[in-house]
Amino acid sequence: MFAILKARPEQGLSHADVESPKGPGPGEVEVAVSMAGVCGTDFHIWKWDEWSSRRVKPPMVVGHEFVGRIARVGEGVHHFSPGQRVSAECHVTCGHCRLCRTGRAHLCRETSIIGVDRTGAFAERVVVPAGNAWAVDDAIPDRHAAVFDPCGNAMHAATIVPLAGRDVLITGAGTIGLFSIGIARSHGARRVMVTEPSPYRARLARELGADLVVDPRAADTRAQILSMTDGQGPEIVLEMSGNAGALRSALEVASNGAHVVLLGLPGSDVTLDLAETVIMKGATLHGVTGRRMFGTWYDVSAFMLRNPEVMDRILTHRLAAQDYAEGFDLIAAGNCGKVILDFTGKAA
Numbered sequence: 559m560f561a562i563l564k565a566r567p568e569q570g571l572s573h574a575d576v577e578s579p580k581g582p583g584p585g586e587v588e589v590a591v592s593m594a595g596v597c598g599t600d601f602h603i604w605k606w607d608e609w610s611s612r613r614v615k616p617p618m619v620v621g622h623e624f625v626g627r628i629a630r631v632g633e634g635v636h637h638f639s640p641g642q643r644v645s646a647e648c649h650v651t652c653g654h655c656r657l658c659r660t661g662r663a664h665l666c667r668e669t670s671i672i673g674v675d676r677t678g679a680f681a682e683r684v685v686v687p688a689g690n691a692w693a694v695d696d697a698i699p700d701r702h703a704a705v706f707d708p709c710g711n712a713m714h715a716a717t718i719v720p721l722a723g724r725d726v727l728i729t730g731a732g733t734i735g736l737f738s739i740g741i742a743r744s745h746g747a748r749r750v751m752v753t754e755p756s757p758y759r760a761r762l763a764r765e766l767g768a769d770l771v772v773d774p775r776a777a778d779t780r781a782q783i784l785s786m787t788d789g790q791g792p793e794i795v796l797e798m799s800g801n802a803g804a805l806r807s808a809l810e811v812a813s814n815g816a817h818v819v820l821l822g823l824p825g826s827d828v829t830l831d832l833a834e835t836v837i838m839k840g841a842t843l844h845g846v847t848g849r850r851m852f853g854t855w856y857d858v859s860a861f862m863l864r865n866p867e868v869m870d871r872i873l874t875h876r877l878a879a880q881d882y883a884e885g886f887d888l889i890a891a892g893n894c895g896k897v898i899l900d901f902t903g904k905a906a
Contacts, residue, residue: 559575559576559577559578559681559682559683560573560575560681560682560879560880560901561573561574561575561576561619561680561681561682562619562620562621562680562681562879562882562899563576563616563617563618563619563620563680564603564606564614564616564617564618564620565616565617566616566617567606567611567616568606569604569605569606570604570606571603571604571620571882571883571886573880573882576619576681578682578683579683579684579685581630581632581685582630582631582632582635582685583632583633583685584632584633584634585632585633585634585635585687585688585689586631586632586635586685586686586687586688587628587630587631587632587635587638587644587685587686587687587688587691588628588629588630588631588632588683588684588685589624589626589627589628589629589644589646589679589683589684589685589686589691590626590627590628590629590682590683591624591625591626591679591680591681591682591683591684591901592624592625592626592627592700592704592900592901592902593624593625593626593700593701593703593704593876593898593899593900593901593902594621594623594624594625594679594680594704594879594898594899594901595623595624595704595705595707595708595733595896595897595898595899596621596623596882596885596886596889596896596897596898596899597621597622597623597707597708597733598708598732598733598734598800598822598823599622599671599673599674599823600620600621600622600673600680600886601886601889601890602823602825603620603674604886605825607825607826608825608826609823609824609825609826613674613675614674614675618673618674618677618678619673619677619678619679619680619681620673620674620678620680621672621673621678621679621680621681621899622648622671622672622673622674622678622679622707623648623679623704623705623706623707623708624645624646624679624684624704625643625644625645625694625700625703625704625706626643626644626684626901627640627641627642627643627644628640628641628642628643628644628691629683631688632688635688637688638688638691638693642693643693643694643696643700643703644691644692644693644694645691645692645694645703645704645706645707646672646679646686646690646691646692647690647692647707647848647849647851647852647855648671648672648673648690648707648848649663649664649666649669649670649671649690649848649849649851650669650670650671650672650676650686650687650690651663651664651666651668651669651851652666652667652668652669653689655667655668661850662850663851664714664847664848664849664850664851665847669848672684672686672690680879680882680899681901682901692706692852692855694706695859695862695863697863698859698862698863701869701870701873701876701898702862702866702869702873703862704898705733705869705873705896705898706855706858706859706862707849708733708734708737708896709737709858709861709862709869710848710849710854710855710857710858711734711737711821711846711848711849712734712735712737712738712741712798712821713737713741713849713854713857713858713861714846714848714849714850714854715734715738715796715798715819715821715844715846716738716741716742716745716796716819717741717745717857718817718819718844718846719794719817719819719844720745721741721742721745721746721747721794722745722746722747723746723747723748724747724748724792724793724794725747725748725749725751725786725787725790725791725792725793725794725813726742726747726748726749726750726751726792726793726794726795726796727751727752727753727783727792727794727795727796727808727811727812728742728750728751728752728753728763728768728795728796728798729752729753729774729795729796729797729798729799729801729804729805729807729808729822730753730754730797730798730799730800730801730804730822731752731754731756731759731760731762731763731771731798732759732798732799733872733895733896734798734821735752735754735759735763735796735798735799736759736762736763736766736872736895736896737868737872738796738798739752739763739766739767739768740766740767740861740865740868740872741861742796743766743767744861744864744865747794749769749770749786749787750767750768750769750770751768751769751770751771751772751783751786751787751792752768752770752771752772753771753772753773753774753779753804753807753808754771754772754773754774755773755774755775755892756892756893758892758893758894759892759895760773762871762872762874762895765871766868766871766872769786770782770783770786774803774804774807779807780807780810780811783811784811787813790813791811791812791813791814791816792811792812792813792816793812793813793815793816793817794816794817794818794819795808795809795812795816795817795818795819796819796821797818797819797820797821797822798821798822799822800822800823800824800825801822801824802824802828802829804822805820805822805824805828805830806830806831806835809830809831809835809836809839809841810835812835812839812841813839814839814840814841815839815840815841815842816839816841816842817841817842817844818836818841818842818843818844819844819846820843820844820845820846821846871895872895872896873895873896873898874894874895874896874897875888875894875895875896875897875898876897876898876900877897877898877899877900878899878900878903879899879900879901879903881899882899885897885899
């Protein structure tokens with residue numbers, strides 16, 4: 559079958575004909591992939607930065623955001639059937655540790671990630687645990703259902719603390735940052751501000767209704783944010799860029815007592831002035847990984863059903879799966895929102 563993979567420990571990805579799954583094992587389902595989203599994590603793997611070079615073991619089929627139809631079910635799977643449309647939670651957890659058994663499975667120490675630690679979904683077929691599969695509402699189109707995962711990241715991060723009536727700063731208008739704009743507005747944020755250097759993504763942020771969009775490199779960025787927040791700074795910061803400079807600037811402009819939510823994945827270590835920008839401000843830092851299983855998925859499903867126009871504005875490019883290199887070039891240049899790879903022309 560056709561698959562996109564990290565074949566060697568170097569920048570870039572390649573494609574190949576690889577062996578199809580032998581079939582789902584007990585408690586698993588095999589999914590014929592229809593569409594898959596290109597994630598920031600995939601871009602880290604494409605770049606082969608410090609984080610990905612420590613984590614990923616080539617050769618590895620990558621990709622973890624997808625939707626498709628179940629082709630086969632394994633022994634003991636009774637709640638799914640062939641032909642059913644599903645997405646999947648990409649974090650495969652142990653299911654028996656204290657965190658898993660107390661509703662915090664997204665923090666499980668034994669987590670393996672589809673497309674990072676185990677065979678991914680940039681392929682015609684992928685096998686996943688049935689417990690990770692998510693039945694997709696019939697009213698949600700494939701192009702939206704393919705991105706449950708990143709929209710879930712944004713939902714998890716943006717709803718760590720209540721947004722209603724708060725001034726929110728989002729650093730980075732990549733896909734998850736863009737989703738966060740829609741989520742913040744739908745949850746009643748007072749003002750939504752965004753820092754983003756890419757003109758293309760800055761335009762998307764404005765179209766999604768951000769009250770202020772500024773280039774973080776501009777000399778008056780801090781002044782504009784303070785002016786928008788009555789001189790106090792944002793009460794909530796959603797750090798989506800993974801950029802060390804963006805994080806430092808956000809901590810400096812944040813209000814006293816701010817909640818700073820960290821989702822963007824830095825490529826290397828980050829140095830902070832903890833004394834002045836965190837401790838003396840009484841700020842709270844929240845590290846966010848993945849999605850709450852499966853509360854976030856219900857929240858995202860409702861958001862997609864109520865906000866299809868937001869979804870379509872963010873999903874800017876749909877490419878044939880074999881044109882994946884074009885998608886990664888668009889991401890590298892900052893000239894896209896969300897890139898979707900269409901596998902329907904490759905499916906067996």
